[in-house]
Amino acid sequence: MTYLGIDIGGTRLKAGLVDENGRILRTALATSPASRESLQATLPPLVRQLLAPDHATPAAAAFGCKGIIDPATTEVRTMPGVWGFLTGLRLASLLDGILPPETPITADNDAKAALAGEAAWGAARGHRDVLLLTLGTGIGGAILAGGQLLRGAADVAGHLGHICADPNGPICICGNHGCLEAIFSARAIEADAWSAMHQGCASPMTAILRATPEALSTRFVFEQAALGDPLAQGILHRKIRVLGACLAGLLHAFDPELVILSGSIADAGPALFEPLQKEVDWRVQGLLKRSVPLVPSGVHDTSGVVGAAALAFRLPVA
Ligand SMILES: [Zn+2]
Structure with missing residues (x-):
């Protein structure tokens, strides 16, 4: 099984396919956009590019992102500073039409995602x-x-x-x-x-x-x-x-x-x-x-992708 982790960072967007042992199989990178429209134009092709080589269908997907995020709806509730344009955006909408509709999707603050990654596969495992x-x-x-x-x-x-x-x-x-x-x-x-x-x-x-x-x-x-x-x-x-x-x-x-x-x-x-x-x-x-x-950190890759994938890994999958 694979999990799609997406890190929306201050300088770059990174999407990765991660296996159930927390290892990154492959990633795709783009520069972080400066507006909501630009994010909506950049992220979907990035994810399509990531999944294309073997038509991968991840069991679940998750976003790690700055700010205060509602994990149930994936909505960005509060985003201070220059990334304020993300406030109110439902991050899962960026994957509309890319993943099968039944695919579970969640999102959380990037540091919470990082700790989820450490708990699943890194330095916090067993603690x-x-x-x-x-x-x-x-x-x-x-x-x-x-x-x-x-x-x-x-x-x-x-x-x-x-x-x-x-x-x-x-x-x-x-x-x-x-x-x-x-x-x-x-x-x-x-x-x-x-x-x-x-x-x-x-x-x-x-x-x-x-x-x-x-x-x-x-x-x-x-x-x-x-x-x-x-x-x-x-x-x-x-x-x-x-x-x-x-x-x-x-x-x-x-x-x-x-x-x-x-x-x-x-x-x-x-x-x-x-x-x-x-x-x-x-x-x-x-x-x-x-x-x-x-x-x-004890995870294989600290870019944020593994942490986001760990949020997806924790979701119940049908
Ligand atoms: Zn402060």
């Missing part, structure tokens, strides 16, 4: 209490509590990027101030490096940024820190401290067995995980009296 944070351009989150994905009263639960890290902190996409995402995210890390350069702070990193502004990325800041740049090290030290403090609060609230950190910033590996684990550990010793492991 009942797990937190997941996607550390990228923004911060997504999802909570497995007692073996169930926590949804809350209106499917909003799990937006861990919008817990408050500093009530007087920078403004956030959600309209609040000082959300974790506004302080620890790729955008926030890059903004600090840029600000240091703009303010005339001298260091090897700011000298490179002055000469080649396009070099700026979160990976670049981590690389500069590894090379010994004190400014880059200082930025990451402060950011990791904030993330660690927020994670400690989450551990006290949810008492998970482990925390999965995925996304582009987690690709930094030990440069992130080691100082972060230390920061979290001392903060939870008093109440939890144990170290809760922070671990990377």
Whole structure:
């Protein structure tokens, strides 16, 4: 049996056929459209192209997408920011006429999809209490509590990027101030490096940024820190401290067995995980009296397709 997973991401659309062991059989990619009409024009041919080689008929299909999604209807309920054009769209309508009408289709927030993927085939397999944070351009989150994905009263639960890290902190996409995402995210890390350069702070990193502004990325800041740049090290030290403090609060609230950190910033590996684990550990010793492991994603592909396919995998199939 195969499952169709579709990830609607900020920069690209990706559709994939996934088997019942969570392995991707093949994928199709397109650049993310900037309007609803463009999405409606781009996605159906992409899926047709994916299914065409062997006329695949997936047992079920699912979408992972930013925002607040109703899994029963696949409607995008709330989508802040530039992707607001998706609000009100029933994602399943993008597959009209492509799959047999009886094919079950669902959709969910992309971080919840990622945790479903980890629970089925990755680092959360066999666990009942797990937190997941996607550390990228923004911060997504999802909570497995007692073996169930926590949804809350209106499917909003799990937006861990919008817990408050500093009530007087920078403004956030959600309209609040000082959300974790506004302080620890790729955008926030890059903004600090840029600000240091703009303010005339001298260091090897700011000298490179002055000469080649396009070099700026979160990976670049981590690389500069590894090379010994004190400014880059200082930025990451402060950011990791904030993330660690927020994670400690989450551990006290949810008492998970482990925390999965995925996304582009987690690709930094030990440069992130080691100082972060230390920061979290001392903060939870008093109440939890144990170290809760922070671990990377365990699925075969973290692009979002496997997570979406896991949502489809969980659907009852006739
Ligand atoms: Zn926020």
